[in-house]
Amino acid sequence: MQRETSAGAAILFDDVGKTYPQKGAGSVMALEGISLEVPAGAITGIIGRSGAGKSTLMRMVNGLEKPTSGRITVGGRDVGAAHGAALREIRREVGMIFQHFNLLSSRTVLENVALPMEIAGVPRGQIRTRASDLVARVGLEKLANRYPAELSGGQKQRVGIARALATEPKVLLSDEATSALDPETTQTVLKLLADINRDLGLTVLLITHEMAVVRDIASHMAVIDGGRIVEAGETYDIFTTPQHPTTRSFLSGVTGVTLPRFIAEQMVTERPEGPAREVIRITFLGDKATDPLLAQMSAALGLDVNILAGAIEEIGPRPFGNLLISVPADRGAEARSYLETHQQRTEVLGYVR
Template sequence: MQRDITSGAAITFDGVGKSYPKTGGGSVTALEGISFEVPAGSITGIIGRSGAGKSTLLRMVNGLEQPTAGTITVAGRDVGRARGAALREIRREVGMIFQHFNLLSSRTVEDNVALPMEIAGIPAAKIRPRVRDLIARVGLEQLAGRYPAELSGGQKQRVGIARALATDPKVLLSDEATSALDPETTRTVLRLLADINRDLGLTILLITHEMAVVRDIASHVAVIEGGRIVEQGLTYDVFTAPQHPTTRSFLAGVTGVTLPRFIADRLQTDRPAGPAREVIRITFLGDNATDPLLARMSATLGLDVNILAGAIEEIGPRPFGNLLVSIDAARAAEARAYLESHQQRTEVLGYVL
């Protein structure tokens, strides 16, 4: 889904570090040297394994954690230095949705959504119309009087999203918001977040350990490992040309296409003497991802191409494909040159007899 991303950063991390004291002395470092920007109006994903530091990073955006080094600014205001009324003002502009919903069991749907406005001191006469609008936005009009125990996981998360929007924030934080949901419910919640981003111009910063979530919704991504950002950029660029081993590992189950076992077991790194076939990974990018380029190459060059495995999918609104093929090794260089002249990437994986 295309989104208009305004210039400037909604959130800026500048040399951010976070350490915790250890019992008996010393400290343990959770984050170190974190520097990147979350563009205003974007959906930016932070992905990392458990313990990589992503939750700590997210909690510093609304002041639930304080950095021990560097600065975090939200709309130009230093969160780490804010105290009292200044911090409360920032928090009203930063909504948050949680993995396990964090709804109050004694409150109905509408009362859970109303809670942030009550805390902010908004008059009751203004709260109820706002609550009705938010519940309608997340599609729960018929469930306004229900209690959390009467709701499904997806419905609870929709209440959490409505509650996060209650104070009309400029930034929405998502803490593993879909990891407790089944795949179909996850897709529904992601579509809702994308709609909110588009309709309200809201900047969304989400953390997850699921690359598929980033692929489906995020315009930008940062990969965190061991408390450091190891790769960042536009989601399409990072997904189609990952540079760091951690990123490639995460992507293996999302955009990676693996060789069939009977080919992988015979694959040789060095080209053998005599007749052999070169095994090539072709990465189809952009508009050409759905073009019959391989068929054109085969007809133009008179090559016999054996397709071993492949897939075409979308990253955001743009198609992306991976294809594993084998070609006569004596003419493989010619084939790769043809493909690369049409702006496609090739990678030699090895050789088979």
């Protein structure tokens, strides 16, 4: 039975699979059993390693690839079943930002932005006005008559974003749009995407292999591995309670706080005989992430607490922190009970003498 697009879902992947024929005989699976709802008006990130199937998934949203099985709907319309004028109409409502910009070198900034409207048959007078407005929106009005060769990578990507908005889409697709940019320029482009999402109410679907990009911009996310979605949900929930090993692997470089090497080299998994200390990871969530909880616990329990490493950051507007501490091993259970009573998560990492 085919499922109708859920209320609030701008894009729906319904048990989608994609295979490609191999030379000789057989086929290779690129995607299998993909079911995902992309909320309307939200920024959703799809993260996965190279070859995981991210780009194939993205290309099916605007009909550049057809699913082998299942169904993809955009605004309630089946993309895979659309042809001719119906497919062109869907594509006008789905803007695309590319990793390598894909600008025409022979056209100025303004002319590159105008191109989709020319193809769509928009009247010439409207084209120039709208193209100028879009160039101004991305902060390039002083460079409107420059050519791509005269622009930096960040400026080229801003032109790409303006061009993607030219046909007034309802959905914006971003295919590794920041992977070719330096960190500072990446933050500028991400802020621009967030502003566009807020101001225009666009649904943004972005694919990336960088967890920091998802953390900084996406309210929802999905992790794809080996052609399957292994975890999906709100970004904050996945960052704070990852369930799948692939997710935890990605997160280790973003939210992972590592022990000083001299401690890590001494640590054992089983509690040793004699005096020892238990090493605990505390995950601080929500409003309590900035509370002086360790000081309170030390005073309440008369406990010797040693802070080994830690960091607090924001995921969206909500704080999230990791802290590594050590306490006397014979009082570890007591410390963990206190912390969990105060709504923090704890994990025993090991023991040191």
